[in-house]
Amino acid sequence: MADNIPEIREIQEGQITTVVAEDLEIKGTIRFKSSVMLKGVFEGEIFSEGLLVVGATAQVTASINTKTLISHGSITGNVVAGEQIVLKNTATHSGDLNSPFIMIENGAVFNGSCVMDRRQSASVSEPAVETTAYAEPEPAPEEQGSESSYDSEQEEYES
Numbered sequence: 808m809a810d811n812i813p814e815i816r817e818i819q820e821g822q823i824t825t826v827v828a829e830d831l832e833i834k835g836t837i838r839f840k841s842s843v844m845l846k847g848v849f850e851g852e853i854f855s856e857g858l859l860v861v862g863a864t865a866q867v868t869a870s871i872n873t874k875t876l877i878s879h880g881s882i883t884g885n886v887v888a889g890e891q892i893v894l895k896n897t898a899t900h901s902g903d904l905n906s907p908f909i910m911i912e913n914g915a916v917f918n919g920s921c922v923m924d925r926r927q928s929a930s931v932s933e934p935a936v937e938t939t940a941y942a943e944p945e946p947a948p949e950e951q952g953s954e955s956s957y958d959s960e961q962e963e964y965e966s
Contacts, residue, residue, distance in 0.1 A: 853873065
């Protein structure tokens with residue numbers, strides 16, 4: 808089992824494809840496949856097939872669905888990561904975590920619940936719309952072709 812644990816390595820800013828600067832405030836939805844580092848303020852939703860790094864100066868209020876999350880900053884919201892979640896010693900997280908591998912360093916603040924199900928990797932996808940299947944109602948006795956009648960005085964059915 809230990810062979811399947813993903814390697815946790817330090818990521819340098821130069822290795823990140825896109826860096827969102829400290830002075831930016833963004834509201835909305837972010838979708839990406841490679842790697843993004845957030846250093847500013849973000850509010851909304853994040854869908855990623857790659858690496859999301861939340862910098863030490865970042866303030867993120869979002870539902871996050873990614874492959875890997877490394878957080879040094881502040882996140883409020885639930886996170887689903889298909890590979891791993893790392894909360895570094897400067898991280899503050901309020902919300903639930905769902906990933907096969909979770910590491911919370913000494914000093915990090917975490918308020919929420921963890922689910923670590925290694926049988927199935929959490930997938931990166933937009934939330935599914937719940938649908939409910941309804942059974943067809945059985946036809947009323949008169950629709951079934953039988954001659955049924957109800958006698959209210961006798962309070963019973965006659966066929």
